[in-house]
Amino acid sequence: MKASPMPAADGPAAADIILQTEDIGVVYDNGTVALNGVTLDVPTGQLTALLGPSGCGKTTLLKVIAGLVEPNRGVVSVHGKPIAGPGPDRALVFQDFALLPWATVLDNVSFGLRARGVGRKERHDTARHYINEVGLSGFEAKYPHELSGGMRQRAGLARALSVQSDILMMDEPFSAVDEQMRRKLQEDLLELLRVEKKTVIFVTHSIEEAVYLADQVVILTDRPGKISTIVRPDIDREGEVDVIRRQPRYIELVDEIWGSLKLYVD
Amino acid sequence: MSTDHRKPLMRRLLATSPFWSLIFWAGLWELAGQLGWMTLLPPLSGIWSAFLELLSQDAFWDAFAMTARTFLIGLGLSVGVGIPIGILMGISKRADKLLSVWVNIFLSAPITAVIPALMPILGIGDATVIATVVLFAIWVVIIDAQAGVTRVSPSLVEMGRVFGCTNAQIIFRIVIPAALPEIVTGVRLAVVRAVKGVIVGQIVIALIGFGGLFSTYLSMFLMERFWALILVVFALAFTIIGLVEALERRISFYAQAR
Numbered sequence: 093m094k095a096s097p098m099p100a101a102d103g104p105a106a107a108d109i110i111l112q113t114e115d116i117g118v119v120y121d122n123g124t125v126a127l128n129g130v131t132l133d134v135p136t137g138q139l140t141a142l143l144g145p146s147g148c149g150k151t152t153l154l155k156v157i158a159g160l161v162e163p164n165r166g167v168v169s170v171h172g173k174p175i176a177g178p179g180p181d182r183a184l185v186f187q188d189f190a191l192l193p194w195a196t197v198l199d200n201v202s203f204g205l206r207a208r209g210v211g212r213k214e215r216h217d218t219a220r221h222y223i224n225e226v227g228l229s230g231f232e233a234k235y236p237h238e239l240s241g242g243m244r245q246r247a248g249l250a251r252a253l254s255v256q257s258d259i260l261m262m263d264e265p266f267s268a269v270d271e272q273m274r275r276k277l278q279e280d281l282l283e284l285l286r287v288e289k290k291t292v293i294f295v296t297h298s299i300e301e302a303v304y305l306a307d308q309v310v311i312l313t314d315r316p317g318k319i320s321t322i323v324r325p326d327i328d329r330e331g332e333v334d335v336i337r338r339q340p341r342y343i344e345l346v347d348e349i350w351g352s353l354k355l356y357v358d
Numbered sequence: 359m360s361t362d363h364r365k366p367l368m369r370r371l372l373a374t375s376p377f378w379s380l381i382f383w384a385g386l387w388e389l390a391g392q393l394g395w396m397t398l399l400p401p402l403s404g405i406w407s408a409f410l411e412l413l414s415q416d417a418f419w420d421a422f423a424m425t426a427r428t429f430l431i432g433l434g435l436s437v438g439v440g441i442p443i444g445i446l447m448g449i450s451k452r453a454d455k456l457l458s459v460w461v462n463i464f465l466s467a468p469i470t471a472v473i474p475a476l477m478p479i480l481g482i483g484d485a486t487v488i489a490t491v492v493l494f495a496i497w498v499v500i501i502d503a504q505a506g507v508t509r510v511s512p513s514l515v516e517m518g519r520v521f522g523c524t525n526a527q528i529i530f531r532i533v534i535p536a537a538l539p540e541i542v543t544g545v546r547l548a549v550v551r552a553v554k555g556v557i558v559g560q561i562v563i564a565l566i567g568f569g570g571l572f573s574t575y576l577s578m579f580l581m582e583r584f585w586a587l588i589l590v591v592f593a594l595a596f597t598i599i600g601l602v603e604a605l606e607r608r609i610s611f612y613a614q615a616r
Contacts, residue, residue: 160516178520190517194535204521207531255521 108136110291111157111259116166118152118317126152127163127317132310134259139285139292141306143299143349145356149317150295151187154263157293158184170259180208183252185262185294189244191236197223197247198232204255215254222250225284242273249281253288262294266301278304279333299353303327303345304336311349313356323349400582405589408582412590417571424567428484429556432491436548440496441541444503445534454504465497469555473562482566487559494555495548502544506537542606549602553595 111134118127126149134140142150155161157168159178167174170181183204191200198219205215223232226246236244245265252260266274278301285292296302302309302325309323325345327336336342372378384402391401400408412418447454447461473490480486510533518528534541560569568591575584 155516158520160519178522180522182520184517184520186513186517188511188513190511190513192514192532192535194538203517207518207521207523207527251521 109133110136110171111293112169112172113153113157114167114169116153116156116163116168118149118156118161118163125316127156130166130312130317130319132319132322134291134293135308136258136291137289138307139294139305140308140310141302142293142295142310142312143297143302143353144312145314145353146297148312148314148356150297150312151263152317153312154184154261154293154295158182158261180255181257182259182261183255183257185245185248185252185260185265187264187267189236189241189248189268191244191247191251193236196233196235197228197239200236200247201250201254204251208255218254219250222254223247225253225287226250227280240273241269242277245269245277246280249284253290258291260290260292262292264295264297267297274301281305282329282333299346299349300337303342303349309349311352313353321352398581400585404582405585408580409586409590412583412586418587421567421571424484424487425556425560428487428491428559428567429552431484432488432555433495433549433552435488436492436495436499436552437545439492440499440544440548441503444500444541444544445507445529445537447500448504448507448537449529449533457500458504461497461500464493465501469493470558470562473559477563482563486563487556487567490559490562491552491555494558495552498547498551499541499544502540502547503537506540506544507533509540510536546599546602546606550599553598557591557595 113130113132116127116130117125119125130149130153132140132153142153144150152161156163159168159175159182162177169175170179175182192203195203198216201223202210202215202219205218210218220232223229226249228243228246228250231239231243231247236247239247245268249265252262266277269277282305294305306325309325310319311321311323312318313320323345325342327339327341327345329336387399388402390396391399391404443453443457447457469490472493473486476486476489480489514532514536515528518532523531557568560567561572563569564573568587571587572584575581575587
């Protein structure tokens, strides 16, 4: 966090906090400690990346926030209220897409709305809007197996957007697609988030991805399941999305984070 | 083989070895019958005319109706009861612990041995045959439905929970459709077993349906009719199984895409 030119007022302490985790502890049935006292503030309207080596508990933390895993201790609160399981204020994009293979893109994208009892016409209209927004127009009637990995994840993203939750969670969303597609999806996500004002929490094992996308990078380590540092990449994201990767500050930060993570990689 | 589809149907049929195999053995059968090699084996041509006679007999159609009735009721019960039990065992560990031992015992047990015990309880009639069909068919339905449910991707279920599905919605909109290919396989295997069950049940009871006809023809040495009936039963079994396999191919089109 050296040489941060960012004014203190934009820091998490002063910004609006939409989601908080307090002293989260998770122990698996087999005795493995997955998380050990994770306290984290997620600022409204920002991108928070959970970064760390595999086995550091970052996906477990996301699932706790999603309400899918009940922590052994600690509380997750949204807007100051403790959560009890999944809720309409949070939507999730899955690593393996989790699309229904027997349903079309349109039906997959409108799945969340259907579960909420939204009528057929209305949910299809909403779904079409977000299918268009993620760049999948024309593929409404296709089945997941007819789509490439990148397109499947666009469908997963459209499904998460269409329920219009304030918080969008993503579990290694781009790890199952190839490098070129990953870059394209990252750029498209940044473009999309300029339109959709969301709070995003995403899990990644890629330092570059975290620095490129996130306002706040939470680095977790597996000794065991603790936050080691929080870095706020003070990168200018106003211009073209593909310019970001050429900024000296971007390269510097990637190196800095690698330096701190190197200790934990044997 | 790649040019096969361009040949006319007859040429393709002639090119298949089962066709020639059938012709060869049918010819041998006819020859053996005509030359009287075995007194209990009439020539195929005689069996064919016996078959045409059978079709004009009320006893045959009564037996046919009884077989169809007990088969359909028994299969319906196996599928209608077996699928929910299998799904329950896939979802609930407790139900699995309670039932899986018994399902596995009955799956491989020689059911035929149980039929004589059923007769005093259920009487000599439809009920015993239906029970036999169920005992033959239900276990594989349960096992396959359970396997299908336990193989559903956990992330699909998590997806349902994240988007606010109730447990019932998760079961009906995610788990059951995802387990459908396995469920359909179980039903196909159940059809094969039910065909065996309905015949074995009647034969062991030996007084009703095709079983009654078989024992009547045998005791009266009506060998043409006996063999005609056997071929009818074979043909029925193959037709039903063929239909179910065709149906399964249409339903499980998305199984590979999972």
